[in-house]
Amino acid sequence: MRYLTYCITIYLLLTNCNTNSADEESRITLEPTSESIYIKLGKREINETALSQYFSDKDSNYLALLNDKYNSIDIYNLDKKVLSYKIRIEKEGTNAFIGKFGFIIKNLDTIVLISNWPPSVAIINTEGKITKRISCEKDENGKFLPFAIPLRGLNGIIKGDILNIVNELSIRQYTGKFTASDHKLLKIVTSVNLKQGNVKILPLDYPEKLIDKDVFNMSKCWEKGYDDNFIFSFSILSDLFVTQDFINYREIPLETDHELKLPENMFKYATDLQGFLNYEKETDAIKDILYDKFRQYYYILIRKHEQELNNNEEYILKNTLYPDCFIIILDKDFKHISEINFPKGVYYFNNMFITKEGLYISEDHVDNPIYSEDALRFRLFKVSKK
Amino acid sequence: MKNINLILFLGIFIISCTSDKETIEMDNFLKSFNLNINDYKVICFVPVDGCGTCIDPSLNYARDARKDYLLVMSSMYRKSIDITAERIQIYDHNYVADYANLSMKKGLVTPFSPCYYFLRYGKVIRKLDLNQTNNKSGIIGEVEQFFIEEDANIEKMEKTK
Numbered sequence: 001m002r003y004l005t006y007c008i009t010i011y012l013l014l015t016n017c018n019t020n021s022a023d024e025e026s027r028i029t030l031e032p033t034s035e036s037i038y039i040k041l042g043k044r045e046i047n048e049t050a051l052s053q054y055f056s057d058k059d060s061n062y063l064a065l066l067n068d069k070y071n072s073i074d075i076y077n078l079d080k081k082v083l084s085y086k087i088r089i090e091k092e093g094t095n096a097f098i099g100k101f102g103f104i105i106k107n108l109d110t111i112v113l114i115s116n117w118p119p120s121v122a123i124i125n126t127e128g129k130i131t132k133r134i135s136c137e138k139d140e141n142g143k144f145l146p147f148a149i150p151l152r153g154l155n156g157i158i159k160g161d162i163l164n165i166v167n168e169l170s171i172r173q174y175t176g177k178f179t180a181s182d183h184k185l186l187k188i189v190t191s192v193n194l195k196q197g198n199v200k201i202l203p204l205d206y207p208e209k210l211i212d213k214d215v216f217n218m219s220k221c222w223e224k225g226y227d228d229n230f231i232f233s234f235s236i237l238s239d240l241f242v243t244q245d246f247i248n249y250r251e252i253p254l255e256t257d258h259e260l261k262l263p264e265n266m267f268k269y270a271t272d273l274q275g276f277l278n279y280e281k282e283t284d285a286i287k288d289i290l291y292d293k294f295r296q297y298y299y300i301l302i303r304k305h306e307q308e309l310n311n312n313e314e315y316i317l318k319n320t321l322y323p324d325c326f327i328i329i330l331d332k333d334f335k336h337i338s339e340i341n342f343p344k345g346v347y348y349f350n351n352m353f354i355t356k357e358g359l360y361i362s363e364d365h366v367d368n369p370i371y372s373e374d375a376l377r378f379r380l381f382k383v384s385k386k
Numbered sequence: 387m388k389n390i391n392l393i394l395f396l397g398i399f400i401i402s403c404t405s406d407k408e409t410i411e412m413d414n415f416l417k418s419f420n421l422n423i424n425d426y427k428v429i430c431f432v433p434v435d436g437c438g439t440c441i442d443p444s445l446n447y448a449r450d451a452r453k454d455y456l457l458v459m460s461s462m463y464r465k466s467i468d469i470t471a472e473r474i475q476i477y478d479h480n481y482v483a484d485y486a487n488l489s490m491k492k493g494l495v496t497p498f499s500p501c502y503y504f505l506r507y508g509k510v511i512r513k514l515d516l517n518q519t520n521n522k523s524g525i526i527g528e529v530e531q532f533f534i535e536e537d538a539n540i541e542k543m544e545k546t547k
Contacts, residue, residue, distance in 0.1 A: 044469075069465065069466060069469045070469065273498060273517070274517065312491065312493070313490045313491075313493055313497055314462070314487055314490040314491045314497075317462070317490065317497040318462070373464055373465050
């Protein structure tokens, strides 16, 4: 009898401990704080962007924004709250860089431009002078794959001197279907050695799960995370795909409290942009993956499907540029921690970045009552316990 | 036979109603900028955040266009319109800056491609949405041809007076 009592006590103690630990994790959340960033913008600066990047250099913190209206990269000093550099990307002349371009900044001396077409990489200085060009039209084995447009979620990732870039998924069939032969031929990533200029298509295949699926307009995103893991997502699949060696994947089902309505069979919208945008509103998609190296969490940004459909042209455009999103927090081992919902029409999820302090999310949503074209505003969110 | 007549009648009725609806929408839109619909033969709406290859032919044409050709630049961003006007170097009297994006709210233009309205005596007689075609510069020829035909018609009418 005494033995049985001991067993029950120990069992209860263990169960209780486990419950506490699980409860603690599920209590983790992202809370808005009273801390914010406000930067006044000039006539030629904008707060709507397809690409932004936080970086630090010589003890200063910077935020770089792609300004596609002025074809420039605008670099703001976050400590002084001013525009420090405006790097104009020329379309003609000796410093010209053509194509849809993105950028990745290692520091102020290594600002890398990536163009999707013709596939090329360049290093530019803060005066707009191109100091190095690397043509990526053929890799070292004479193979060629065009780059995807390197914007938010799909930007290049630098590790040491190696710049990794996601390739465009250029399927051979005009039916939108990803075939077994596409799977054999097409690779996801090209690596570029920024010092030596070598270009190499890496052996990583697309997931087998995509074979025979309609991949037309399928979006992708990726991020470098904990322990040098590279995490990929494909909008028509609900799993995350994790690699370290660019040879094999680990498939990790994305846990969520929401029932995701992933897009499918989008080839029927090949000549109907309006139809595609309408359909997009009805679906969810992983829009971005952010890794918080300071706290070792992943923030998976999900674009939410619309509950009420509205066919007004302006509404469709606004919904495309300023989608309603929620965030899934995963730990470094991709274990589901919690999900964060946001009020509608307040935050602009195309512009967010992580610092030592926490996650900054732009408040420049056009429907936000404080919205102004002449300001950059961010709210600091901190990971906390509920 | 009766059925065919009825279908024809309904068809003409629907087309006429749609065209009238477009004229009313257009008239209301222009009035909000203190403009008179009777002053224009071609009105071109350009969503300035659309892709360059889609919108540039229409923007460039407007720079040296006639007075009865009106360019409406629309966007939800004031800066987009100002930057575009600066880029194509268009003079104030040649365009309307639709800062409130009213034309898109009213469905007069889609978010990505220009939309042309051809008018006769203040009434919309034809609409050409470039969203429906891949040839974004061919429209300029159609606009020129329309002006030639309309000028000839007016000349003919004045002679018969």
